[in-house]
Amino acid sequence: MSAQPKMLFEKIWDAHVVHEAPGEPALLYIDLHLVHEVTSPQAFDGLRLSGRTVRRPDLTVATMDHNVPTWDRKLPITDDVSRQQMETLARNCEEFGIPLYDLHSDKQGIVHVIGPELGLTQPGLTIVCGDSHTSTHGAFGALAFGIGTSEVEHVLATQCLQQAKPKTMEVRVDGRLGRGVTAKDVILAIIGRIGTAGGTGYVIEYTGEAIRSLSMEGRMTVCNMSIEAGARAGMVAPDDKTFAYLEGRPHAPQGKAFERAVDFWRTLPTDEGASYDRVEVFDAGEMAPHVTWGTNPGMVVPVTGRVPDPASFAEDADRRATKRALEYMGLKPGTAIEDIPIDRVFIGSCTNARIEDLRAAAAMIHGKKAHPSVYAMVVPGSMPVKFQAEAEGLHEIFKTAGFDWREAGCSMCLGMNPDILKPGERCASTSNRNFEGRQGKGGRTHLVSPQMAAAAAIAGHFVDIRKWEN
Amino acid sequence: MEPFIRHTGVVAPLDRVDVDTDQIIPKQFLKRIERTGFGQFAFFDWRYNEDGTPNPEFELNRPGYEGASVLVAGRNFGCGSSREHAPWALEDMGFRTIIAPSYADIFFNNCFKNGMLPVVLPEATVNEIMARAKERPGYQVTVDLEKQTVEDEEGLVAPFDVDPFRRHCLLNGLDDIGLTLQHADEIAHYEQKRSPLLPVTAG
Ligand code: SF4
Numbered sequence: 001m002s003a004q005p006k007m008l009f010e011k012i013w014d015a016h017v018v019h020e021a022p023g024e025p026a027l028l029y030i031d032l033h034l035v036h037e038v039t040s041p042q043a044f045d046g047l048r049l050s051g052r053t054v055r056r057p058d059l060t061v062a063t064m065d066h067n068v069p070t071w072d073r074k075l076p077i078t079d080d081v082s083r084q085q086m087e088t089l090a091r092n093c094e095e096f097g098i099p100l101y102d103l104h105s106d107k108q109g110i111v112h113v114i115g116p117e118l119g120l121t122q123p124g125l126t127i128v129c130g131d132s133h134t135s136t137h138g139a140f141g142a143l144a145f146g147i148g149t150s151e152v153e154h155v156l157a158t159q160c161l162q163q164a165k166p167k168t169m170e171v172r173v174d175g176r177l178g179r180g181v182t183a184k185d186v187i188l189a190i191i192g193r194i195g196t197a198g199g200t201g202y203v204i205e206y207t208g209e210a211i212r213s214l215s216m217e218g219r220m221t222v223c224n225m226s227i228e229a230g231a232r233a234g235m236v237a238p239d240d241k242t243f244a245y246l247e248g249r250p251h252a253p254q255g256k257a258f259e260r261a262v263d264f265w266r267t268l269p270t271d272e273g274a275s276y277d278r279v280e281v282f283d284a285g286e287m288a289p290h291v292t293w294g295t296n297p298g299m300v301v302p303v304t305g306r307v308p309d310p311a312s313f314a315e316d317a318d319r320r321a322t323k324r325a326l327e328y329m330g331l332k333p334g335t336a337i338e339d340i341p342i343d344r345v346f347i348g349s350c351t352n353a354r355i356e357d358l359r360a361a362a363a364m365i366h367g368k369k370a371h372p373s374v375y376a377m378v379v380p381g382s383m384p385v386k387f388q389a390e391a392e393g394l395h396e397i398f399k400t401a402g403f404d405w406r407e408a409g410c411s412m413c414l415g416m417n418p419d420i421l422k423p424g425e426r427c428a429s430t431s432n433r434n435f436e437g438r439q440g441k442g443g444r445t446h447l448v449s450p451q452m453a454a455a456a457a458i459a460g461h462f463v464d465i466r467k468w469e470n
Numbered sequence: 471m472e473p474f475i476r477h478t479g480v481v482a483p484l485d486r487v488d489v490d491t492d493q494i495i496p497k498q499f500l501k502r503i504e505r506t507g508f509g510q511f512a513f514f515d516w517r518y519n520e521d522g523t524p525n526p527e528f529e530l531n532r533p534g535y536e537g538a539s540v541l542v543a544g545r546n547f548g549c550g551s552s553r554e555h556a557p558w559a560l561e562d563m564g565f566r567t568i569i570a571p572s573y574a575d576i577f578f579n580n581c582f583k584n585g586m587l588p589v590v591l592p593e594a595t596v597n598e599i600m601a602r603a604k605e606r607p608g609y610q611v612t613v614d615l616e617k618q619t620v621e622d623e624e625g626l627v628a629p630f631d632v633d634p635f636r637r638h639c640l641l642n643g644l645d646d647i648g649l650t651l652q653h654a655d656e657i658a659h660y661e662q663k664r665s666p667l668l669p670v671t672a673g
Contacts, residue, residue, distance in 0.1 A: 018657055023635055027650060029657070029660050039554065061671035079501075084503065132550065154647050252669070324486070416501065
């Protein structure tokens with residue numbers, strides 16, 4: 001044991017510093033660089049312009065997710081600009097020797113779903129991607145964060161990144177979650193309290209009994225939305241659940257090497273006595289299913305709550321932001337959340353489209369039918385998730401209930417492909433952002449868990465699933 | 471990269487908090503594979519009516535802010551997605567610098583990588599600049615990175631902090647990759663020591 005107790009974050013940080021000098025950001029080595037079609041073309045162009053190459057194609061992997069159509073993959077892509085972006089990625093990967101899971105691969109999926117699925121996401125690694133939800137991978141006890149396109153180019157060229165050392169925050173969730181309260185509700189409750197900028201400048205480590213009790217899928221949901229609290233990254237210390245998830249995955253170490261890796265991974269959790277720059281404590285027993293009412297993820301209340309009155313906020317900027325949000329959302333102050341009718345349901349995204357999410361949603365609707373005024377769609381996070389769900393017969397449950405069953409991709413999480421809301425349509429969505437126009441211009445998004453979204457599809461409005469009969 | 475030393479320009483007030491990158495550049499414009507040409511699409515949903523005509527209600531469309539090059543905004547500017555298309559769009563729209571009480575982390579980083587200075591000032595000072603820009607369209611400030619001040623001709627002098635390394639890179643227009651490659655030996659040395667157990671992506 002070293003004398004100085006260290007945090008999980010510090011152990012990973014210290015092990016990856018390539019160069020350090022006073023007054024400069026550290027130069028950090030990157031173990032895994034994930035690439036997708038939207039934030040990479042300009043980076044590859046930059047490399048070509050300066051005559052540079054990709055330093056470590058063997059530590060880089062690419063997939064197509066943001067633009068891909070989620071209907072029949074054999075049909076031609078109708079959007080020329082989208083097609084061009086995907087073709088550009090394929091050409092770039094070919095030219096620089098980067099492995100690619102393209103549209104027709106049976107391993108294709110959302111970048112943050114396939115990394116863990118392939119076993120590439122492992123404890124102790126530094127992982128980056130030109131995508132803010134890279135924080136997802138922190139669920140494995142990795143240091144993972146989103147970067148911009150200039151930094152994508154930097155990592156391609158050098159396999160390193162210049163980084164100022166962030167501060168650390170422990171978010172501890174004590175106690176047990178009640179029935180119907182999920183990982184999504186945990187993170188929405190956290191953002192609701194600390195705010196959308198509450199984590200700015202910090203790496204959050206989630207600890208406590210409620211976090212430990214979450215499955216790997218649940219931990220990914222929590223870490224995924226760390227960025228919605230403004231945090232640089234979110235992490236959970238690796239444990240037996242982490243190791244069990246990884247064992248046997250294609251890129252995880254095998255046999256004796258796996259045992260050696262586990263021995264190393266066990267050294268990573270935060271030492272007793274290490275102190276975080278800031279600590280926030282939550283009580284899981286007090287948490288309820290949550291629903292957002294506004295235009296950022298911090299505008300959220302328990303399902304038993306009501307749409308707030310702008311006048312109830314102390315600060316002028318908050319009053320104006322709330323008023324604007326309610327106008328956009330077409331909601332009146334004081335409306336009970338359970339009285340809000342919905343038109344659409346989207347079960348998908350890197351937050352909540354893993355197999356466990358689909359199982360949970362299917363369990364809510366087994367033998368039921370979607371409300372006649374609701375159009376619901378399910379978009380699995382990856383093709384392996386889709387195949388697994390089909391092997392378990394989940395797709396039949398969704399289809400029987402009248403839900404649309406799609407191919408994998410980001411889809412209506414951001415609506416870069418043809419899946420979008422029409423102006424004024426109100427959607428219960430399992431994704432991560434309820435920003436104005438995120439799911440389509442004029443579309444109104446309410447963020448919820450998969451169970452809450454599925455139940456809302458049946459009822460035609462939000463319901464408290466703790467009282468749901470199924 | 472073009473250096474940023476000092477800039478004087480008309481201030482455009484965007485008096486909103488938590489302006490996210492989905493508003494700065496909506497997703498339908500992220501399909502382009504170039505770095506340029508995003509300015510026409512900046513703030514698209516706020517800036518244009520359904521029929522494509524400018525929305526006169528949108529703050530930046532009001533008379534007097536044409537040609538503005540300094541954007542002043544509320545707290546947590548640039549939250550959300552990592553898309554660098556956001557600073558590209560603002561730059562292409564003509565902005566060289568932004569003034570706000572705080573920014574989201576990735577957006578803040580991305581600005582520096584594009585020679586654009588995000589200035590952090592206390593909320594009260596930002597509100598004062600906002601008020602002056604709203605009252606007197608055409609109101610100008612000078613943002614001086616050497617002196618680390620924002621000044622106007624009415625006596626306002628607001629000092630700001632900036633990370634010394636970032637300041638140095640912006641003042642000299644330094645290329646990050648070039649800087650890192652000065653440490654190529656250390657990178658190679660680090661790679662030699664890396665555990666062979668670590669994952670690789672091929673195969
Ligand atoms: S699912 Fe949504 S949040 Fe996740 S990577 Fe895709 S667009 Fe981004």
